[in-house]
Structure formats: structure tokens, C-alpha cells
Amino acid sequence: MNFLHRLAGPADLDPVQRKNYLNVQIDGIGVGLANAASPFLSVFLARMNASSFQIGLLTSMPALTGLLLSLPLGNFLQKQRNIVPWFSITRLGVILCYALTGFASMLLPEKWVIPGVLLIWALATIPQNMLSICFSVVMNAVAGSKGRFDLMTRRWTILGLTTAIAVFFIGQRLDRVIFPLNYQQVFIGLSVGGLISYIFSRRIVIPDSSPQVIPRGKSLRENLSAYIEPIRNEKSFLSFVLKRFFYTSGIALAMPLFPLYFVREINLPDGWIAMINTTQTAILIIGYLFWTRQSRVRGSRSVLLWATFGLSLYPFLAAMTHSPTMITIFAGMAGIFQAGLDLVFFDELMKTVPPEKSAMFVSVGNMFQYLAQIVSPLIGTTLSEWFGLGPALIVAAVIRLIGFGLFAIGKPSIRNY
Template sequence: MSRRATSSTRPPRHPDGIPPGHWDENQAPDGYQPRNPSLLERSRHWLRGPDDLAARNRQNVLIDGIGVGFAAGIGTFLSVFLVRLGASNFMVGLLTAMPALTGILLAFQVGAFLSRQRQVVPWFSRARLFVLSCYVLTGLVPYLFDQHVPEIIVGIWALATLPQTVVSVAFSVVMGQVAGPRGRVALMSQRWSTLGLANALAVLLAGQLLQHWDFPLNYQIIFLISAIGGLVSYSFSIRISLPDQEAPPAPSGRGSPWRQELGVLRQYPDFLRFTASQFIFRAGLSMAMPLLPLYWVRELKASDMTISFINTAQTVVLLVAYLLWTRLAKRTGERRVLLICAFGASFYPFLTALTHSTGPLAIYAGINGFFQAGVDLVFFDIMLDTCPPQNQARYIGLYQTTVFTAMFLAPLTGTWLADHFSLGWGLLIASALRLGGFVLLYLLGVGRGLKSEAAG
């Protein structure tokens, strides 16, 4: 009896890991003071993430985006670094086109390979780490070599094209499973907003640091700093937990595998219409990618700080635009957002080609970022919505093959136009391709009757 009484007067211990509200302090004896968790304990709890698996996956996706945004923000200076090292127009265009060439050759096979894996997340996170590590290797090249530095850097990024292809296919699979049909637009809006914030801060930081050292040391330092983003990305992306994939269905029918795939795709005309129209629009996006920094540096003599402001303006606008387009898509439908944004994004290269001073460039980049945000969100959702549901990774690989084809041919065509005519003409044709893609998106009815909208 006395032993029981002694036990009842002993203050109960606060159970670790129970969130506020689950521990009723009114049941504790008088004088009991709950122990406040230390900073280390709170940090460990934050790193573990929420108790709910879905919430924990979303948190890991967002923090992974922060790491990617930081590294990619510094990576926006890669093409400028090559230009300042004396790389030719073709070399700069090749940097943009190489991942696409590998994707053309291997994206479908990578998709088929990933569809046979029980878990895609390890392939996604490790491939991403390898790609981001190439920025660090880029920074080391001028320390180790005195000659052919641009060629060696381009060679490093040639090796990175295979893991880049893995990332491009696995990303859609992983994000689609984390969010589900009803949450894709919202999750990607949040991810790309946080990624854009990290990107903008990294661009500003890099722009400031580039002013403090002489070339090429300044570029080498910022590329080494990008390792922070790569480590953050890997640490959190590897924690995404998804159920095992089911084994893909056995191929049916006669003929070659490609003929069988085309037979399946004929059953999904929405997927084919979207794939064809986005191909033309994306060609216009890709053609401008190497031409813009070339035009800034060679035609307008833009400084590193000016280029930093241009990139920052676009990424800052993206932060707000993702949220605005997400709300508008819920209210008016994704097709309307798609058409508005595809039309608006078509004029960025055109406006740049007509510009003869650096003053308006940041404004034009901000306008482009506003419309590009809507294109990113809706393209991603339409692709997953119209993709054949069985063996999804395989058909995402097929879709990515068309994306990479546009990304390979268009930059090389753009730099060829720049060499034989002018950078301005290349930018004008890039705008024309974007407008052509917009017309196809409208005429083919892309975005009508999305299943994700019906589900939401």
C-alpha cells in the first residue's frame, strides 16, 4: 500500500515524441513542470519530419527543391563562364544540346528500366547528386588544366547527361506518386516556389561574390559553393518513401516493341495531341536558351551583375506567379491558364532581340517568368493526366524523348542561325516557334476535360 502511494506521487515522465496537445498536463501532480525539449531535440524532430508519411514526403520534396534551387541558381552562370573562357557559339549550344541528345537515345530505355524497379527514389536522388556535383568539378577544372578548359568542362557535362536523363524521367514518376492526381498542381507550385526562392538568393549571392575576385577564380569559388545545394538535395530526396511499384504488364500483340507502344498510344489521343503541340512550343523555349546569354554578353556587353539581376528578376516573379496560376487554375481550369501563359511566354525572345541596351532586360525576364510559371505547372499536370496509366514510367520516357528531341535540335539550330545570320534573327525565330506551339495547343484542344480537374 505504501509502495503504491509512493509510486503515485512520483512525477510522470513526459513521453518523448508526443506532439503538443496529446499530453494532458492537468493530470500531472501539483508542482510538475514539463521539460522543454532542447534545441538539439527540436532539430532532430524537425529533421525526422512529420509523423504522417504523406506530409513527411511533401516536406522532403520541398527541402529537396531548396537544395536543387541553390545549386541550379549558381549553375545559371555556367554558360556565361564558358563564354568568358572563349568558348564558341557551337560549344555553348552543345552544352544545352548534349543532355537532349542522350535523352533522345536513352529516355525511352531509362523509362522502361525504371518501370521494372521496385523503388525509383534511390535512382532519382543519387542521379541528381551526381549531376549537381558536376558544378563542383567545373570549378576544379581551371585549377587542374591550363589548356582546353572549355572543352574539358563540356566533357564533364557530357558524362552527366546519363544521370540527367534518369532524373528527368524519375522526377515525374516520384512527384506524381507523392502528390496524387488531386495534389499535383499544388505540390509543384509549392516546390517550384521554394526552389525559385533558393534560386534567386543563390543568383544574388553569386552575383555579389563574382565582384570580389578576379576571373576565373570568382567563378571557381561559386561553383564550389554549389556543393551545399547538392548535399541538401540528396539528404532529403533519399528520404522520400513510396510504395513498391507493381511489375509492368507483359507486352501484348505482335511486331516490334515500338509498334506495340504505338498501338497502345493510339488509344490515348489526348496524350498524342499534347506531345505533338508541346514539342513545337518547347523547341522555341530551347532555341532561346543559348542565344539569350550570348546576346546579353556579345551584343549588349552586359556585366556579371546585370546578368545576375536578369536571372533574379525572373526567379523572383516565379515565386509569386506559381501561387497565382495555381489559384486561377482551380477557379477557371487549367486549359485557360495554359493558353494565356503559352501566348504570353512567346514574346520574350522577340522583345530581347529588339533591345539595344541592358536596362529593360530584367523587366522582360520578369514578364517571361510570370508566364513561364503557368506553362511549367500545366505542362507537368497535363503530361501525367494524359499519360497511359499502365507502365507509366515507360511512357513518361517516351514523352521525354520528344522533349529531348526539341531540346537537342533547337539550340543547335539557333546557334547555327546566329553564326550565319545574327543572334537577333535566332531569337525572332524562337519566338515564332513558341507562337506556333501556342496555336497547336489551342487548335488541338489540349487541356480539355482533365481528369485531375474532375477529381479535384
């Protein structure tokens, strides 16, 4: 009971807030189980001899859907009095796609497995994009402006610990069971995390919001102008989103390259790939605690600069070696900085977002993210085919360093919500 009491948040929370904190953490356990399958999805396709373009699609498809639907979905959610039910059901829908992936690879003829899996994850992009909006709004409503770092540190620490443990056992399973049965068992088994997430996330209680009503009888242009005008007035929001867009381009460019680099250039067995992912995920836990302390002592801007700089080095360092031991060490170092980035990007974004229009603003911020995620993975895989995987990873590192420079020379946000 003492552990659960401490898990459920700071001592000064009221009973509703304490239950919310606890439900958020247990939801994180469910998500952590499902997240353990995520890094192996592209590895599975690579072992099924998917092309670089097809693996790039796995990253680009959610972004393409998000770019097209982000504003309509944000407008829809802005009209809802309470979006917790949408948060729960969309999370369940996305995670169950892992189970569908496992069943598809069992039931479909081999030549149809890759198209079938890509179709499943193409359909998953709609709830996936709605979920990304709901997550920011719900977490901000649960924590408030003063509790964002604390809540997300608790959630991502528990989520990371769950994922690290699950990934470790996945690695053992993948090496001991024949392919593709090993991946089928992993994808189907870990989808139980979706049920855990659904049961507890739907219990989160946040105040109802006043739905934004767009006046009828106006033209599409007038309605669009009314939608965009409040965003144009928030200069801090636009500045942060554009800088994050550039940095995210460097992250997205490397996403399809790492599994290809591990499988096709270094020829790593699944056990080593699991070890790399386990190390990076486990170190995240230490990183969350470290950066939370640093934010209290030095402020969030210091966290932003150190995290963006440190994470920029990972693709470059990985491209310089074929040693699985060194890559595992570099992945652990990257995990430290990734933890800071997770915390500070969420907090810095929500500082610039008016609470009463959070769904609308978050959807616009996501739209820029999706634009980077559409183009960058395809550029990355194209560069890898022209120049090789190592040089393509170095390009990703350079783009990230430029993004760090933009944050470093820019002024911190003046208006904070």
C-alpha cells in the same frame, strides 16, 4: 514549427503524405541552391571564349543522350518496384558536376578547360535523363491527381526563392573576385545543394509499383510493338506531347542565344546578368501563387494558353533593346508566364499518363522534348552567325507563337488520370 507544419502541405494530409511533402520542399531548397549555378555555366564558357557551337552543345548534349536512351531508361525504371533511390542518386550525380566543373577549370591547362567542361556535362547527361523521368513519376506519386498543382507550387516557390537569393549573392561575388576564380568558387560552393537534395529526397516514401515484365522469347520487333501499342492508344497523350514538342523547340532555340546576346552584343557585366536572372527567378515565386489561384478559378486550360502566349513575347522584346534595365523588366514579365508553364505542362502531361505505366509514358514524352533540344539550339546558334543574335531571337519568338496557336485551336484532353 508552425511554419514547417504549413510548409509540409495541406491540413488533410496523413502523416506519411505530410513527411513526403516536407521532404519534397527541403529537397527543393537543395536543388534551388544548385540551380543558381545553372545560368552561369554558359556565361562561364562564353567568357572562356567558347564558340557558339560549343555553347550550343551544352544544351544539345543532354537532349542527344535522352533521345538515344530515353526509351531504354524508361523501360528500366518501369521494371523497378520503387524508383525513389534512383531519383536521389541521379540528382546528386548531376549537381556534383558543378563541383567537377570548378575543379576542372582549376586543374586543367587553359586550352583544355572548355573540352573538359563539355566532357563532364556529356557524362552528366545519363543521370540527368534518368532524373527527368524519375522526377515526374515521384512527384505524381507523392501528390496524386488532385494535389499536383498544390505540391508543385509549394516546391517551385521554395526552389525559386532559394535560387533568387543565391543568384543575387553570386552576382556580388562574381563582380568582386577575379576571373576565373570567381566562377570556380561559385560552382564548387553551390554543389552542396546536391547533398541536401540527396539526404531529404531519399526519405520520400511512395507505394511500390508492380514491375512491367516483358515476356521472353519474342523478337525485338514484337517487344517494341508491345511497348508502343499502349502509347498509340492514348490519343490525348500524343496530341499534348506533339504540341509541347513544337513549343519547346522555340524555347530551346533561344537558350544558347541569351547568354551570347548578353555577353557579346550588349556587353553586360556579370552583375547585370545576375540581376536579370535574379529578377526572373524571384518573379517565378509570385507567378506560381498567381497561376495556382487562376487554375482553381478558370481551369488549367486558361493557364496553358496565357502562359504559352506570354512567354512567346520575351525573345522578341529582348531583341528589340540593348538596355539592361528594359531586359530586366522583360525577364521579370517572362518569369510570370514561365511559372504558369512549369505548373501546367507538368499537370497536363500527367493527366494523359496512366499511373501504372508512368515511367514508360514519361520517357516517351521526354524523347520528343529531347528531339527539340538537340536540333533547336544548334539551329539557333547557326542563325545567329548568319543573321545576328537579334534576328535569331525573333525566330525563337515566332516558333513559340505558332506553338501557342496549336494549343489554342486544339481540343482539351478528354481522358484525365
